[in-house]
Amino acid sequence: MTTRVLQMDLALAPSDIGGLSGYDSARVLLRYGRRVVSEVSVPIEDGVVTRAAVTAALNEDRAARARLSERIVEEHLIRPVPASSPSWSVVVCTRDRPELLRRCVESLIGENDGSGEIIVVDNAPTTDATARIAERYPVRYVREDRPGLNRARALGAQLALGEIVIYTDDDTVADPGWVKALLSEFAGARVGACTGLTMPFELETEAQELFERYGGFAKGFSRQVFDLTAISPAAAGAVGSGASMAFRRDLILSLGLFDAELDLGTPSRTGGDTYALYRVLAEGYRIAYVPDALNWHQHRREHDELHRTMSGYGTGLYAFLTKALVEDREMSALRVGIRWFRKHHLRQLARAITRRPNHLSVGMVMAEIKGTLVAPLAYVASRRAERAREHENVRGVGKGAA
Amino acid sequence: MNEFACSVVIPSCNRAAKLELLLAALATQDTAAPFEVIVVLDGSTDDSKAVLSTWEQLGAFASLRWCEQTRQGQAIARNTGSFLARAPILLFLDDDVIPDPDLITVHLAHHATGDRIVVLGDCEVVRTSSKSLAELAMWMWWEDTNHRRSAAWQPPSYRDFCTGNLSLRREDFALVGGFDQDFTGYGREDYELGYRLLRSGVRFVADRGARARHYNTATLRGMCAAARQEAHGDVLIAMKHPELVSGLRLSATEGLRTRIAAGLAMFAPWLGVTVCFFMRGKTRIAEKLRLRRRWRAGVDFMWAYSYYRGLHDRLGSVQSLRALKRTGVAHPPQRVDVRQPLPPQVAQLEIDVPSSLVILFDGRPVGRLDLKPNLMEPMLAWLLREICAHLSPEILAEVARAALSEVPDVLQLPTFLDPR
Numbered sequence: 087m088t089t090r091v092l093q094m095d096l097a098l099a100p101s102d103i104g105g106l107s108g109y110d111s112a113r114v115l116l117r118y119g120r121r122v123v124s125e126v127s128v129p130i131e132d133g134v135v136t137r138a139a140v141t142a143a144l145n146e147d148r149a150a151r152a153r154l155s156e157r158i159v160e161e162h163l164i165r166p167v168p169a170s171s172p173s174w175s176v177v178v179c180t181r182d183r184p185e186l187l188r189r190c191v192e193s194l195i196g197e198n199d200g201s202g203e204i205i206v207v208d209n210a211p212t213t214d215a216t217a218r219i220a221e222r223y224p225v226r227y228v229r230e231d232r233p234g235l236n237r238a239r240a241l242g243a244q245l246a247l248g249e250i251v252i253y254t255d256d257d258t259v260a261d262p263g264w265v266k267a268l269l270s271e272f273a274g275a276r277v278g279a280c281t282g283l284t285m286p287f288e289l290e291t292e293a294q295e296l297f298e299r300y301g302g303f304a305k306g307f308s309r310q311v312f313d314l315t316a317i318s319p320a321a322a323g324a325v326g327s328g329a330s331m332a333f334r335r336d337l338i339l340s341l342g343l344f345d346a347e348l349d350l351g352t353p354s355r356t357g358g359d360t361y362a363l364y365r366v367l368a369e370g371y372r373i374a375y376v377p378d379a380l381n382w383h384q385h386r387r388e389h390d391e392l393h394r395t396m397s398g399y400g401t402g403l404y405a406f407l408t409k410a411l412v413e414d415r416e417m418s419a420l421r422v423g424i425r426w427f428r429k430h431h432l433r434q435l436a437r438a439i440t441r442r443p444n445h446l447s448v449g450m451v452m453a454e455i456k457g458t459l460v461a462p463l464a465y466v467a468s469r470r471a472e473r474a475r476e477h478e479n480v481r482g483v484g485k486g487a488a
Numbered sequence: 489m490n491e492f493a494c495s496v497v498i499p500s501c502n503r504a505a506k507l508e509l510l511l512a513a514l515a516t517q518d519t520a521a522p523f524e525v526i527v528v529l530d531g532s533t534d535d536s537k538a539v540l541s542t543w544e545q546l547g548a549f550a551s552l553r554w555c556e557q558t559r560q561g562q563a564i565a566r567n568t569g570s571f572l573a574r575a576p577i578l579l580f581l582d583d584d585v586i587p588d589p590d591l592i593t594v595h596l597a598h599h600a601t602g603d604r605i606v607v608l609g610d611c612e613v614v615r616t617s618s619k620s621l622a623e624l625a626m627w628m629w630w631e632d633t634n635h636r637r638s639a640a641w642q643p644p645s646y647r648d649f650c651t652g653n654l655s656l657r658r659e660d661f662a663l664v665g666g667f668d669q670d671f672t673g674y675g676r677e678d679y680e681l682g683y684r685l686l687r688s689g690v691r692f693v694a695d696r697g698a699r700a701r702h703y704n705t706a707t708l709r710g711m712c713a714a715a716r717q718e719a720h721g722d723v724l725i726a727m728k729h730p731e732l733v734s735g736l737r738l739s740a741t742e743g744l745r746t747r748i749a750a751g752l753a754m755f756a757p758w759l760g761v762t763v764c765f766f767m768r769g770k771t772r773i774a775e776k777l778r779l780r781r782r783w784r785a786g787v788d789f790m791w792a793y794s795y796y797r798g799l800h801d802r803l804g805s806v807q808s809l810r811a812l813k814r815t816g817v818a819h820p821p822q823r824v825d826v827r828q829p830l831p832p833q834v835a836q837l838e839i840d841v842p843s844s845l846v847i848l849f850d851g852r853p854v855g856r857l858d859l860k861p862n863l864m865e866p867m868l869a870w871l872l873r874e875i876c877a878h879l880s881p882e883i884l885a886e887v888a889r890a891a892l893s894e895v896p897d898v899l900q901l902p903t904f905l906d907p908r
Contacts, residue, residue: 152881158888159826159876275635275865276628314780368778370624370631417777 089289107133124150174202177242180256184215234351236358267379278371281326282379294385319367328359353464356402400457405465493521495573499565500583515548524551531559563667563677582652585700594698609653609698626706637694639866649682676721712794719798733816735841735861753796819843
């Protein structure tokens with residue numbers, strides 16, 4: 087069973103989409119011009135997604151219809167005041183995945199109308215393939231030889247010339263207008279960061295379907311503004327992810343948002359993005375989630391890769407919560423952790439065991455739960471390793487001076 | 489006849505060190521326009537005078553003058569300063585701000601046209617500790633206020649008039665009679681003047697480029713003391729301008745906790761003090777543990793208690809508070825028509841007193857919203873969100889279809905909007 091990912095622009099009097107033989111169903115992203123409206127699942131019959139099927143699916147969904155009306159009202163009746171657009175830098179951190187990076191960079195080139203720059207941070211590469219790709223495109227290429235995604239992110243921010251630093255991973259493809267939509271929110275009061283909607287690039291394999299069923303990256307189709315008066319900053323995982331997020335550069339630098347203790351390249355494996363979003367919220371800034379800032383994420387194709395990813399998410403999330411609890415004295419991290427474990431992990435496990443519809447395999451749920459259980463230790467290990475490295479650096483500098 | 493383009497008026501009370509920083513920042517202003525500095529020492533007993541004479545001897549300013557008065561409050565101090573002023577433009581600064589180098593230039597640029605305007609500068613609260621939730625709350629309030637005031641199409645409010653960093657024509661100031669000298673405590677004298685200025689036809693222009701950094705360490709105790717003083721001010725405003733009563737905090741009927749705090753303040757202050765004592769301990773613990781909502785709830789309670797204590801100071805009894813509330817008049821309902829462009833309609837709204845906002849579609853009422861004063865976000869953004877949230881999908885679809893009928897390049901979308 088394979089699903090095709092499609093999109094349809096309702097502003098252009100859409101017609102049927104053909105040439106889809108070999109697929110059973112389609113997930114159609116509906117948009118109105120550049121605005122994202124909703125998503126519908128429709129069956130594919132004889133290789134065609136009909137306009138009638140999309141209309142029927144849209145009509146089933148009252149909320150989606152209301153959103154469509156809202157978009158039209160906003161676009162035409164109340165023309166938004168054009169805000170001055172800040173300068174920007176997109177930072178793509180990558181490691182030995184030249185083909186994915188090429189596709190990502192190609193999608194980003196079109197975003198640059200001269201008001202920004204694209205920085206590729208090559209993290210501890212084992213070959214020069216990434217460097218060779220980068221020199222073919224109008225991007226800045228830098229190398230961070232010490233492994234660690236957060237190190238690469240921090241270096242990217244240090245070198246960035248833009249007021250806004252936008253992060254994405256090498257396995258994404260930006261939709262036209264992604265950068266502009268992310269920037270648009272920074273005119274708001276106290277907005278320190280902005281996140282976007284990340285949809286699956288393809289759903290060709292079962293592993294990719296499973297990832298989506300597990301929640302995927304998407305955080306809904308309505309714009310939201312998060313603020314510490316409304317949510318606990320420790321719940322920053324619900325705000326967005328490293329696949330599509332933008333920060334004010336001065337905040338990254340003054341708050342030191344990307345701590346080398348977290349994320350890929352350390353025992354904690356992920357969580358660096360969530361911690362950065364947490365800090366922004368905890369310092370009183372707002373984070374806007376804008377579904378119109380759309381990009382596409384290449385999910386892992388194979389089951390074992392998916393297993394690793396899920397267990398990494400488990401570890402990273404709880405490593406982040408441990409760090410927030412220990413270093414920032416954030417008591418609500420405890421509450422958020424317990425609640426998430428109960429509502430997410432235990433529920434998924436129960437569904438898997440009782441074989442409810444759309445359930446996941448017990449093995450996969452267990453992979454993530456195992457990941458969560460080792461998280462506090464992983465955080466301690468990350469922290470130790472980081473301290474030891476710092477210590478060594480200091481000694482190294484001392485010797486150099488002598 | 490005017491040798492100065494601008495008179496900077498600074499009331500100050502026992503803040504010699506901060507005053508010195510302010511003078512240093514003024515001495516290094518990046519402006520070609522000649523300006524004078526007038527400091528009014530409002531009952532200062534520290535070495536403010538020594539600081540001033542040092543700066544005078546330095547000769548850093550074209551003119552630096554100061555005078556002293558017994559402690560009478562900022563309203564009278566600012567009036568005194570403005571009597572001494574010789575320039576056509578008055579720039580009021582608080583004594584605990586540090587202006588950016590181009591502050592005077594930016595203020596004066598707005599006044600170049602000679603329009604009857606007040607230029608509201610930006611106050612950026614500088615946080616000294618990342619642990620203090622009180623400072624964080626203060627910073628958030630100022631950030632939101634700065635942003636709201638400068639939003640496009642924002643209707644003016646007398647609450648936008650904060651004297652920490654603003655400039656206006658001396659003529660306009662004199663025309664409305666300056667600050668009301670009945671305000672001898674802290675707070676609300678600025679709002680009251682702002683209201684009279686607005687009524688006299690002066691326009692408010694907020695510019696975030698005219699920036700001063702505000703070094704004020706907010707503490708819980710300070711916030712509560714301020715709340716009590718603000719209650720005094722609110723009573724004065726209510727007595728002088730009955731048309732504003734329904735928009736004042738004292739008219740707001742809020743949740744249970746506030747009612748309890750109000751009841752304690754009015755009937756059992758001894759019990760209230762005890763409750764606040766424990767509440768203060770609780771908020772301290774909540775702050776340590778970063779339990780922000782618990783902290784907020786505690787602070788809100790203490791704030792409400794202090795505010796109602798302040799009302800009690802002035803009014804003496806619940807009966808007189810009720811009588812004062814009764815003098816308030818309800819504002820008639822207002823209207824916006826979603827068939828017409830919204831921004832100009834929003835700019836015309838009256839937002840200082842509560843009223844209901846009727847949403848029309850081609851003259852036909854399709855919804856109703858409550859307009860509340862003290863809204864912290866820009867009106868246009870709020871209204872847009874509320875319209876989308878409150879109108880039924882059918883009405884929204886109708887509005888959307890009507891909108892589309894005027895847009896030629898969209899072809900046949902409306903079929904998607906039909907409910908069936």
